[in-house]
Amino acid sequence: NAGVMQNPRHLVRRRGQEARLRCSPMKGHSHVYWYRQLPEEGLKFMVYLQKENIIDESGMPKERFSAEFPKEGPSILRIQQVVRGDSAAYFCASSPPRTPPTNEKLFFGSGTQLSVL
C-alpha cells in the first residue's frame, strides 16, 4: 500500500513563473492537507481539502496561491508568479474519511522542496 506520494521532490523556478505541486493521498484517503515549512521552522497549515471541496483555507496566502483536489487525480497546490519568499518545503498529508473529524494521525508525504531563483 503506497504512502502519500508527492512530486516533484525538488522544483526550481525563476521569479514570476508558476509552480505546480502534486499530491496523491494514500489509497482510501479522501482528506488532504497542505503545509509549508520555512527553514528552521515547524510546518504551517495552509489548506484542507476533500474531494472537489476546499474545507479550510485559512492558512493560504490571499494572492497567487490556490489548491484543488479533483474527483479524479492528485491534489494540486499552485503558486503563480513565484517570488523568492515562496522558497520552502511543501508537505502534503492525508487521512481517511471520518465523521466527525477525530484526532487521527496524518500521513505525510516526503515533501516538495521549492527553490525560487
Next chain:
Amino acid sequence: AQKITQTQPGMFVQEKEAVTLDCTYDTSDPSYGLFWYKQPSSGEMIFLIYQGSYDQQNATEGRYSLNFQKARKSANLVISASQLGDSAMYFCAMPTGANSKLTFGKGITLSVRP
C-alpha cells in the same frame, strides 16, 4: 488558539543513553491530543507517538514514550536507548479546531554521538 512551544537548543546524547525532548502547549479545549513527529535529514515527516488528554496512561511506542503532565501543560518525548538513526529534527504538534489541522512547534534538533 493552540500554541506549541519547543525552546530547547540543539540536543546531544550519547548512543544508548536516554534523552528527553521538551514540549509545552497552551489550549482552551477541554479535550485535545498531542503528536510527535520525526524529520530526518531526508525531509519526510514520520509519526512517532500520540497522546490524548483523557488517556489514563502515558503513551508508549517501542523506544518512544510520552511524559504527559496536564497540570504543567507539558508533553515531553522520551527516547530510550538512543541510536545513531535517531539524529533528526523532532516536532511536537496539536490538532486545532474541528478539522484536525495541526499546529507545530519549531522543533528540536537531536544529535546522537557514537
